[in-house]
Amino acid sequence: MDDEIEMAEVLVPIGKIRIQLSAGILNKIKILPAQGKCVKVARLDGDFKQLSPPMQKCVEWMLAYFNNIKQMPLNASELPLPAFDEDSFTSKVYKTLTEEIGPGKTISYGDLASLAGRDRAARAVGSAMKRNDLPIVIPCHRVVKNDGGLGNYSSYNGCITKEWLIKHEQSC
Incomplete structure (x- = not known):
């Protein structure tokens, strides 16, 4: 089926x-x-x-x-990714993150909001990251706080996992 x-x-x-x-x-x-x-x-x-x-x-x-x-x-x-709604800000954030921020790089919530077309929408980016059902493929671990701090990570083991993924990418 x-x-x-x-x-x-x-x-x-x-x-x-x-x-x-x-x-x-x-x-x-x-x-x-x-x-x-x-x-x-x-x-x-x-x-x-x-x-x-x-x-x-x-x-x-x-x-x-x-x-x-x-x-x-x-x-x-x-990969066989779902079709995202091109009019949705969340979809624009996911697409921008996936296409613009390569392995080993990070971007702030605010800078990602600007790249996705909505200045001052850092909180909306944070909400999109929290709802991401495809971690690693849609690399929400690459999104950090403006001051360089990790911010949150809702997958298993939280920021320990986020930090590991960032370091893993930077070491390859």
């Missing part, structure tokens, strides 16, 4: 990543706690070949992100 939900999990240094597709479209990424420490990034849930082609792309992208960002085989825009 086209409306079936497909899930895969990947064990990474920050926990376990659950990737969910609905009707072949990426609709949720969740960072969960994992038992023990992860040394090598690995899939947790069986044979890669049994996954649908869209899920294979998503898992391949996530494995590459945690193994070596510079040698990623796919750009995030090549």
Whole structure:
């Protein structure tokens, strides 16, 4: 059925990543706690070949992100992303963040608001980041406070995870 939900999990240094597709479209990424420490990034849930082609792309992208960002085989825009409402400020924020702020870089909430076309909408950017269902792919961890402080992060382990992701990207 086209409306079936497909899930895969990947064990990474920050926990376990659950990737969910609905009707072949990426609709949720969740960072969960994992038992023990992860040394090598690995899939947790069986044979890669049994996954649908869209899920294979998503898992391949996530494995590459945690193994070596510079040698990623796919750009995030090549993933089966949902269509965002072009008139929505949240969609403009997500698109701007994904396309303009590359790995290892950060941007303030206010500067991202300006880039997305709405000066002084830093709080709205913060709200958009909090509602982001696709962390890492839509890299909300790259958005920081104006003074350089981390701000918040609503995924598993909060700012510890956010700081780890920023440092990971900067070290690759």
